[in-house]
Amino acid sequence: MPGSARVSRIIDLDPFILPLTGLLPSASLDDLEDVRELLAGTHLDYENATLHLAVQSHLVRIGGRTILIDTCVGEDKPRSRRPDWHERRQTGYLSRLAAAGCRPEDIDLVMCTHLHADHVGWNTRLENGRWVPTFPKARYLIGRTELAFWSERAAQPADYPLNHGSLADSVLPVIEAGLADLIDDGAQVAPGVTILPLPGHTPGHAGLEIAEPGQPSLVFSGDALHSPVQVVHPGWSSAFCTDPAMAATSRIALLERAAETDTVLIPAHLRGEGMRISRMGARFRPRFCGCDGR
Ligand SMILES: [Zn+2]
Secondary structure (H helix, E strand, O other): OOOOOOOEEEEEEEEEEEEEEHHHHOOOOOOOOHHHHHHHHOEEEOOOOOEEEEEEEEEEEEOEEEEEEEEOOOOOOOOOOOOOOOOOOOOHHHHHHHHHHOOOOHHEEEEEEOOOOHHHHEEEEEEOEEEEEOOOOOOEEEEEHHHHHHHHHHOOOOOOOOOHHHHHHHHHHHOOOOOOOEEEEOOEEEEOOEEEEEOOOOOOOEEEEEOOOOOOEEEEEEEOOOHHHHOOOOOOOOOOOOHHHHHHHHHHHHHHHHHHOEEEHHHHOOOEEEEEEEEEEOOOEEEEEOOOOO
16 A cells, blocks of 8 residues: 655756766766666766756645645746756746646645755746745745855855855745745654755755655655765765765765665655665665655
């Protein structure tokens, strides 16, 4: 019997292509030769040495609640240093949400695993020249540690807006509208739904865990790992991690736990639904599966 949670992927941008060593500076293709069959094509282009990711939200319905996890890049946002994110229009994201049976006003909770620009974009949309909350009836769950970190950084002078300006256009308008709840690690946000701290990628980075009796846990793991490449090489942290060593520690602990407990990991950028983790001696391997673990 599957659990009662129903999960849908809402794609914003796919594929999102990055140079392998641009995202993972320690990576080398030679060290990925033995997993070519597992990763080639969907996740890794061996010829061009590029990683293929997705930018997507996960829509979860559980216990009468509708939860949207991570809100991608969004539309109209000025992101001049990343052309594929810059002032996007007619992306079809809200149509894909509608196709999953959900209007913006149906979302009860929006959870941002962290406050990078590719996880908060659809928090707001442009209306008559103002950024307004896209999900008007939702409570937006924002990590207390995470918000404090970026607010402090944003107050310092810089030659280009921090996180592409996403704090100002995608986070503060939600707080000003009174829709944000600051949350702490371990908080239960709905029955069986808890915040799982996974620090390192950013200081307040956290996943969302769904635990139902008799079911393997589902962990929406945000950017604790960006690609299944990091299951095979969990020591490879991203160039965008504020604390790469801590990110690796969080990732390895998550993988160990997933391997021991049959947890289904659902990374924010996975081009696929979910994965279970197997141990092969001292190493890990992903086993791709559905969001419900099957
Ligand atoms: Zn990300």
